Amino acid sequence: MGRVSAADEVLDVVDRDDRVTGRAPRGEVYAGGLLHRCVFVQARDARGRVFVHRRTASKLVFPSAYDMFVGGVVGAGESYAEAALREAEEELGVAGLAQPVPLFKFLYEGPGGAWWSYVHEVRCELPVRPQESEVAWHTWLSEEELAGRVADGEWEWVPDGLEAYRRLRAHRESRQ
Template sequence: MVDRDDRVTGQAPRGEVYARGLLHRCVFVQVRDELGRVFVHRRTGSKLVFPSHYDMFVGGVLGAGEDYPGAALREAEEELGVSGLEQPAPLFKFLYEGPGGSWWSYVHEVRCALPVAPQESEVDWHAWLAPGELERRVADGTWPWVPDGLEAYRRLRAFREGGDRPAAPRV
């Protein structure tokens, strides 16, 4: 658990964190293949938060004592089912406040040329989508997207376009 300045204040089991709406830390990693396509997946129906929703990031909640870089690599390798992935590059951090709760969200990116075997307990379906196709899927509204991922996606687009650049994040 953390405060609004992202300072650690304690720890609690994940279920309690979500049930009580406690502020915590998450990582988001946008994964691209060697052709620049984005890894997109549908979360399993058994997920605690946003079950059966689509996401254009892999990631998750930091464990007690874990830092953002370590969590980004761990989560990316776990969800993609790979090992030996390069360390994801940190981009920016923001406080997500919306459906599902509130959490500090540190956005990263990484290239993956390895064959993926997504974790069945996390991922029901996956594909590599060209950026234009991803943009069309987001815009047409036919897929239910995780709201925190949509917010991270919006901010990432602005970041890449040189607009709304977040302040330099603290690790």
């Protein structure tokens, strides 16, 4: 049996209250601008640096853009927690990662469409072997280096990740 293409992967379609209203292939979800679910996982190494990468040119949304999260769509019937662990292990190329910690959820509405976005964090002290189909380039940046890269505007960041990053910074500041 051949591998299902990304466009054929079935996703839960949800409403503005994040309640499942149906299911559809990812290609139809994107083409129709249907609300669905995504996970964002900020991975940090033993020194607290953030995993940053450039997406491959073959990605369905935001090809070749930079991101400070790993993650992706939540499959049909899958929980946010299950998707966060699956996506983090797949994209980082590791096994045995701790369960990512859920932080907050928000409805992203912007370039690319709209989707419920659940932000998580995880510490990854394992050697990473990023998934070649997802990650074209990667590095670990300190919080200060990452903030500088975002501020200088030289890198094109994925807009949903940038929104999640801004909300994560505000979330952390509000808890201090």
